[in-house]
Amino acid sequence: MTPQNWIEQYGPRESIEYDVVVVGGGPAGLSAAIRLKQLAIERGVKLAVCVLEKGSEIGAHVISGAVIDPRALNELIPEWRERDTPLTVPVVEDRFLFLSRTGAIQIPNWALPDNLKNHGNYVVSLGSVARWLSRKAEALGVEIFSGFAAAEVLYDNFGAVRGVATSNLGVSQKGLPTGHFQLGIELHAKYTLFCEGAHGHLGLQLQKHFGLRQGRDPQVYSIGLKELWEIEPSRHKPGLVIHTVGWPLNTKTYGGSFLYHLNNYQVAVGFVMGLSYDNPYLSPFEEFQRYKTHSAIRWFLEGGKRIAYGARAITVGGLMSLPKLTFAGGALVGDEAGFLNALRIKGSHAAIKTGILAAEAAFEAVQAGRTHDELLAYPQAFKCSWLYKELYKARNFKQWINKGLYIGSLMVFIEQNLLCGHVPWTLHHRHADYEKLKPAAQYQSPIYPKPDNKLTFDRLSSVLLSNTHHNKNQPVHLILKDTSVPVQINLHKYAGLESRYCPAAVYEFIYDENSKARLVINSENCIHCKTCDIKDPTQNIVWVTPESGGPSYSNM
Structure with a gap:
């Protein structure tokens, strides 16, 4: 049943009016909301701003490495060091390692691009x-709605x-209303900023x-997989930052x-692995587990305890x-557009900066009495910003690395x-x-x-640590356009790669007594x-917003 059918059957949806609606409660969305209210307070005007977050709470769906460059935060909240801040671990040492199967070579710091040096940055959750920013936003009068997914433009x-509009609630897996059915709510705004990640x-x-x-060039992605560990005190050095390239990936796989x-x-x-890989037998999750067995890495983890797990695509x-x-009527902000600097392995500072720029453009438009037009001042301000200069200098990084680790590293x-x-x-x-994928017949399985x-661990025990939960009776949010494709094409041509690229054991092929396969x-x-x-x-697979649920990350 389409959204219009629901409305016709159950009546009009409730609506709430705002000046600006922000979709997404990550660093980009919260920074935009904070900047909007800062400007309103500075000018002595009223401005209604809300943030819509699909996670059960702010931060529940936020996952990143992360080492944060505070440059944009300095602009947003100049006095952040004087407040109760989560940026408490400054980087004290950089190590960049080239891994082979049996050893590791540390690249001298003089050979590293300045973009890869982290002096002045902070190791953070x-x-x-995000939770800290949400408190700042609420203190300024931003309305934050967690647990409500924006499902429709x-x-x-x-x-x-x-x-x-938010998701309808109380819909069964068969798409029928239950006794708890409730229409979604419409949030109307003069401008809507999309900051979904x-x-x-x-x-x-x-x-x-x-x-x-x-x-424009097509967007390209990596998958980032992360675990949080408690390790032996003697092997711990707050502020130590280690990056590696090389093993277990071959030189052609980013x-x-x-x-x-x-x-x-x-x-x-x-572990970050480019999704442009060509071998359908590769499994990012298994490569991550294998990576931890390297002597240069396992030394830190042995005797420790894994306490959290998660994964997310990265632009x-x-x-x-x-x-x-x-x-x-709106704009794309932060990683929604793809502002991450892959050379620096950083996107949080870009998310905050673009949140600031989009907010300033939206505020001026509202104050000028405009509504639902294009916020052209936003891309213009980006083009004049330090962020544009940073990204312009790094514009060829991923393209060079796609040509192979050695020639790519040389050209970078x-x-x-x-x-x-x-x-x-x-x-x-x-x-x-x-x-980029090629048929499985051209490869051997690792x-x-x-x-x-x-x-090292399996997928199911890992998912357990992500605190993931979905109501089993809600409609499946992973839609197959054609139900025959997984078996007729993906299984036969690509050896059922769904079961390998997914880091959460969502997809599996099941065989009946006649050896007939189907995708579960x-x-x-x-x-x-x-x-x-x-x-x-x-x-053939379309990810749509579920009614509710997902991971519930605490400190990721």
């Missing part, structure tokens, strides 16, 4: 940063965005509806790792893959170290990630070791990483 009679559900719809990708030492004897260990296309940022060294990013050439992404449940979707395991929507070779 980005979820804690609303348009006015002229085709401009006029807000969003990488591969946002509504953001994708908007890009298609308004043609925001015309003339990826690397991080190991960040927080406080309280905790480390964040993670890594850079400047050339940014879509058009604005459309009638030349561009960044010798030429300081000032080069006359620009490389482009030509293909989406799913287009042999992944069985988990020992001390250092365990949607209750989904941790909202969006990998399936990105990597499926026929683009």
Whole structure:
């Protein structure tokens, strides 16, 4: 049943009016909301602002490494160091390692681009940063609604965005209303800022509806997998930041790792793998587990305890893959557009900065009496910002690395170290990630070791640590356009890659007594990483916003 059918049967939806609606309670959305209210207070005007967050609470769906550059935060909250801040662990040492199967070589700091040096940055839990920002936002008068997913974009009679509607509640798995059925709520606004994060559900719809990708490079992605560990005190050094490239991936597969030492004897260990890989037998989750067995990494973890797990897609296309940022009635902000700097392995500062810029454009538009037009001042301000300069210098990074680890690293060294990013050439992404896959017949399957449940683990025990929950009776939020494709194409041609690219055991092929296969979707395991929507070779899987649920990360 379509949203219009529900409305016709159960009556009009309740609506609430705001000046600005922000979709997404991560760093981008919260920074935008804070800046809007700051400006209203400075000018002595009233401005109604709300933030809509699909997680059960702010931070529940936020996951990142993370090492944060405070430059944008300095602009948003200049006095942040004087307050109760989650930025308490400054980086004290950088190590960049090239891993082989049996050893590790540390790259001298002089050979690293300045972008990879972290002096002045902080090791953080980005979820804690989001919760801290939410308290600042609420203190300024921002209304925050957690546990309500924005499921539908609303348009006015002229085709401009006029807000969003939340999911209907109380719909059964068969799509029928239960005794707890309740229509979603419409949130109307003069401007709507979309800050859902990488591969946002509504953001994708908007890009298609308004043609925001015309003339732009396709967006490309990585999957980031992360575990939080408590380790032996003697092996812990708060502020130590370790990055690696090389093993266990081959030189043609983009990826690397991080190991960040927080406080309280905790480390964040993670693995990033480009979704442009061509071998359908590869499993990002298994590569992550294998990575932890390397002697340079396992030394930190042995004797410790894994306490959390999660995964999320990451936009890594850079400047050339940014879509058009604005459309009638709204804008794309933060990782929704793809502002992450893959060379620096950082996106939080970009999310905060673009949140500030979009907020300033929206505020001035509202004060000028405008509504539902394009916030052209936002992309103009971005083009004049330090963030644009940063991303412009790094614009070729992912494209070079796609040519192989060795030649890519050499060209990045030349561009960044010798030429300081000032080069006359620009490389482009030509293909989406799913287009890079090749038939399984061209490859042999890697042999992944069985988990020992001390250092390496299976998917199901990992999902348990993500505190993921979905009501089993709600409609499945992973939609197959054609139910025959998983077996007829993906299983036969790509050896059923769904069961490997998913880091949460959502997809599995089951065989009956006649050896006939079918795909089972365990949607209750989904941790909202969006990998399936990105990597499926026929683009047959569509991730839609569930009624409720998902992971509940505490300090990720």
